[in-house]
Amino acid sequence: MKTDNNKNSHKNIDNNTSKTNFSTKLAIPIIIYTIAVLIIDLLTTFNIHFIFNWGILNIDLSHVLNKIPLFKNSLFSFLFINFDLIKFFLWLIIPIVVFNRAVDFYWFSFKSWKKNDYLILLMLSILCVASLVFVVLFPTLSSYYHGFKTLPFNQKVIIFFQQIFWIISWLLGWEFLNRHLLLRACLRLNKKYAWILVPIVETAYHIPKPFLEMLGMAIFSIFACVWTIRKENNLMAFLCHLFIELGLVILLLNI
DSSP, X not given: OHHHHHHHHHHHHHHHHHHHOOOHHHHHHHHHHHHHHHHHHHHHHTTOEESEEGGGGOOBHHHHHTTXXXXXXXXXXXXXXXXXXXXXIIIIXXXXXXXXXXXXXXXXXXTTOOHHHHHHHHHHHHHHHHTTHHHHHOHHHXXXXXXXXXXXXXXXXXXXXXXXXXXXXXXHHXXXXXXXXXXXXXXXXXXXXXXXXXHHHHHHHTTTSOHHHHHHHHHHHHHHHHHHHHHTOSHHHHHHHHHHHHHHHHHHTTO
16 A cells, blocks of 8 residues: 555656646747846836837726726726736736746645745745835935825825736736746756846846845845745745835835
8 A cells, every 4th residue: 555655646746747847948938038028128118219119018007998988087997007018918918828838836826835934924024024114214215216195095095006906917927927937947947057047137127226126136036036946836935025015005105
């Protein structure tokens, strides 16, 4: 009976491995795609006129909803004014469809978590949220992030939901594209060193932002990648990143 159980466990391991493996030839297109869409996003965000006006790709969901008579100029449409459709599709929807063979949904499950992982998540979340104090202490950050303390309460509520929908539009895709697809593609090429490309890409993307934020992204990315590789799980990095963004929204509404 023990022998049979061992055989079955080995079969399960082999089956799981076969599901998560993908061709090394697919790793290069994933790397090229990731870097390309991040560059496109920067060109779009800063309305760069290179070859053509990239700013025309800067489309939010409210723009689309306003084309529908039922939602035109409605509060519902206004709530999605920051929902970035380009990020949502280029970073999340299209990669899931095009590179579906490289997606391992087990990496987004709590099944592999142990009790200590939840404790680590709690401590890291507190540390991440506490790091937002730098936004108040350093002029380079406080001048970049403007607070909404003086606004009426009803406007703050609207801004809160606008920011929540904005976070949804890009954070899911950011973590999926960089810390799942790109990271796994790098590991397919070289398990020891290639993963460092992810922190390099994420840090480079933040160059236009204040230096302290770029440095914070570099530190966060290195730790998040190491953890993700070790656990083969994306949830720790995603949740910590989410708490930082939610904490920033709450902070800005009160300063």
